[in-house]
Amino acid sequence: MSSLQSYLLLSALLFSIGLAGALTRRNAILVLIGIELMLNAANLNFIAFWRFGPTPSKLTGIMFVIFSISVAAAEAAVGLGIILAAYRHSRTTDLDKMNSLKG
Amino acid sequence: MTAIFLILAVFTVAGTAAAMGLRNAVHCVLALTVGFAGVAALYLQLDAQFVGLTQIMVYVGAVAILAVFAIMMTHSPTPVPMPAYSKRWALGGVVAAAVFAVLAWAICSSSAPSRTLPPQPDISVQQIGDALMHRYVLPLEIMGLLLTAALIGAVVIAMDRKEGIK
DSSP states (O other), X not given: OOHHHHHHHHHHHHHHHHHHHHHHBOBXXXXXXXXXXXXXXXXXXXXXXXXXXXXXXXXXXXXXXXXXXXXXXXXXXXXXXXXXXXXXXXXXXXXXXXXXXXX | OOHHHXXXXXXXXXXXXXXXXXXXXXXXXXXXXXXXXXXXXXXXXXXXXXXXXXXXXXXXIIIHHHHHHHHXXXXXXXXSOOOSBOTTHHHHHHHHHHHHHHHHHHHHHOSGGGOOOOOOOOOOHXXXXXXXXXXXXXXXXXXXXXHHHHHHHHHHHHOXXXXXXX
């Protein structure tokens, strides 16, 4: 088993763990964390392909990951803000109870 | 595949699995920091030092703290605690396992991973800064604009209007 393959398998496992969390948890904050984990798995893939690619001196993988981390940070801030606003409205973060758009 | 990779992989997977599996939300975030730190160590292992330190600062330092704050602000002591998993958790688990199976099959049957490790690149922070300021300056500016808009938007969304706080 080559090394790139092991990194890709680890990244796939991280993605699946994040997906399982996003699909099964009831707390909205933990669902958001699951999405962050999936983004992390994608970043690990970027870095692995960059390192094992033909020209790692061109910095493309690093640039991808830097911008991806910035987008993920913005997404986390906006997502948690929305969760706080929804909590103030419905007094719960239970996704099975937040099922009406009109409140 | 070295022993260091195996140890880091076990740490990362254990941390993230605990983050998605534990019942107490604060424990979940603490386990999540272990998983994020493991991913950062994997970046260091792949000779991406700048990205590894960025990962520690952004995820371990900022996102985890933000999640802890959100959990504490939305914590309401109720007589019946909220169940940790949704009613159809088995379906979600099956979907995640199927996704992993498909990804693992694709990775194992692909020919791309058979390539060998190229020589270690000599990447300095100065080179990354040069690239950000020359070739990638437009994406950098757009990213700054996006972050500003997103953070202002997050504050506006989370602001409590009833109490007259502006």
